[in-house]
Amino acid sequence: MKFFPMHTNRPLFNILVIGLLLAWVPWLGLSAFWLSFFYLILYWSVLTLSWNVFSGYSGYFSFGHGAFFGIGIYTVAYMCGQLEMSFLPMVCLAGALAGGAGVALGALVFRVKRVRGELFALLTLAVTFIIATVVLNTPIDGGPGVYLNSVQVPKLGPSTPATFYLLILILFVVALLVSRYISTSKLGVALFAIHDDEDAAEVMGVPTFKTKLAALFISSSMAGIAGGIHAVFVSYVTANEVFSINVPLFVVLMSILGGARHWAGPALGAVVITSLQYLFTIGDNALMGKMALGVILILVILFKPDGFLGNRAKANSRKAAKQIADSYGVRSNSAHQDTPTHFHVDHQHAHHHAHMGESAGKRQHSSEVLLSAKDLCMSFSGLKVLQNLNLEIYSGEILGLLGPNGSGKSTFINVVSGHYKATGGHLSLSGVEISELKAHQIAQQGVARTYQIPRPFTNLTVFENTRLVASYARGISLTQATPFAVEALEKVGLGSKIDALPQDLNLHQRKFLEFARALAAKPKLLMLDEVLSGLTPSEIQSAIDLILSIKAQGTTILFVEHVMSAVMALADRIAVINYGQLLAQGDPQEVMRNPQVITAYLGKKLDNA
């Protein structure tokens, strides 16, 4: 059964067809029982899909979905049940309030850098209990619960159960469309990147804070709307039921079971689990049902941690990458997969650029300062790693940054890229102060970096890894970013690996994926953090060729490296830092003869030696 084919627009078509088919159900003459059963399936699907849009995609598992859902329920219960407002506007209000609560919560907790993963899960659970207590102790509920029997619902179907069924069906179709849309959108890919490596995503230009808030808003407002409808469906709400641990746990369970990375996975999980539960309830075996749920959860976690559709989600993204590769006619030189690719540095091209850069010689550069660090300080609770560092990088040069281990080279890169915020001093890029900017803003200004230990987004294809960076760093759409990503991957020789997942790459290929991502961003300043370490001599040669060809395009390069032969071959200038201060800088040969530099590396000569 080919229910969810991968062509880009087929899923949208399928969703609408499924929606229309399901819309017939109330006219089939089914009993109210079955309509309610179908209602519950769709209702749980909506809750799970809405949860998944933020939590499943980004990996920030929220246990607070009950809070957003509960806000929706109590908005309608209070406004319609007690103040007798009309239903539909209040459902919209429910969505708005729940969404607002989601953004407020997110804005509060995501400011704290250490709030990650499980801490977030428990925090959101705590918020649920707080809201429950407030509801219980104020006139919103007050304890006895709220009756909603008298609320008028616009008549959509032949009967009241049919009306509820159709209401939730509309929401279900919307939720599926949203889930599908996000999974292929720029926002969605950013969420996947946050899931895999949030810090790297931020440094590569993804505004992680805003992305999380946007997704959390969509997620919680959908939950609020579902709650608003459900309040009238159950017609009597109590705080203990609404805010019970069931909602958050069931949505987590259903998502995991169906496959949190597939847009339709949560719905599948919801269908399976709701049906199972009903089966046991009908057979008067609620306890057995509970036990079965527990067993299923355990088995899924142990044997299928990616869920039913987990593999399909991966296959889909690989297929999409493959299609892109085909449409761009990427050469598949699979015969040389594991040998390093040799770069044909386009010498004519290189020359051309060299002339443009006012000088033809290798050891020269323009006098225009690209990056300037003034009195830059960085300390970690008292440990001063950078102490009033002054360093300038000129446009178009390759600057080799050297220093003994622990001298502050990597910290310098982390400060320039905005991962760490400098504790003092100034940093400017082309005369623009960047020390106060967030990491993703600095990336968008044209600063890219590679990591010494490659940090690819492990669940995204090589292509998506690269395109994401191109899209966010340049501030363009995914479609616009596609050719840049393909170009960058071909340049580093990963054209044949375009649809691979990072786990299928060897170290050398992963390092080149780092290059490709940086290149796709088209940076003004590229910072290479020990790209050569761990490579074989022939791989080093191909990396050196690649670096030269990047320089030939006019990109300025800061180059941290311990492989001295490469440094001497590549660098136009060398700067040596020690204890976070500039020790020497200038022509490579001269700097390496500087006695201070020798002392820093090898220690002092004994006087009597």
Place this chain on the structure above:
Amino acid sequence: MPSLHLIIQSAVSGLLLGGLYGLIGLGLGLSWGLLGQINLAHFGFLFLSAYLSYQFSTTFAINPLWALCILPPAFFAIGAGLHALIRRFKMTPFNSLLLTFGLTVIVDALIQWIWTADFRKLEYAQSNLKLELSGIYLPYAESLSFALSVLCASAVYWVMKRTDMGKAVRAIAQDPQMSTAFGINQKFITMCLAGTCTALAAIAGICVSLIFTLNPSQLYTWIGVVFAVVMLGGLGSAFGPLLAGMLIGVSESITMVFIAPSWAPIVSFTLLIGLLLLRPDKI
């Protein structure tokens, strides 16, 4: 304005109850902080132990404290076995949370099946004993659980700081691979630690059965406050949960006196969120 006597009495009650919070949080925090497992099954084991302790002393009509000799060793074995399973499948902290939640659901269903959803109260000879100190009452069960809590926290502290075993545990928590390279039997040590955490749940469960009327649905109501205790107290700390538990217990009971009992649940979470946002480094 409530009388001073009432305030002191409720603060003392809160302090004693906080001891129990700390005792429940101790095992949970150890496995979270040192094993990287968020063990929701801790609550399943807690209630399983409470019900077993109830059954044990009702059936044999003996002092429930005898359960202290039987249940903790038995639960130690269960916890160690569970850990062996989790180790085999190399689980992320989050998946361990889901797995142990599945386990908790099963235990919950099991309890309902055996003991039904009715309320159960353990009756024992000392249940009405109280110690009176100048007008302030210290009930038997609460005082006992507080004492056990202090005892367990001290024992954990001593083992962690003073014994080779404790040093090995801390080494594993810091760098599992390195510790193995230095000859630490990781599997054995972590199984012992996981067993200890579950045994601590068993001890706490006996205390719960002495103090509270049992009902399966209460299993989930403990989760919030105990997690708050663990996170406030610090993961893997010995005395942290006890101190945090006392803080939360006292603030809850003071809230009950000054505002209303129904507002009490908000205290622990407000404390937690406040701390998290103001002092994130301390978590």
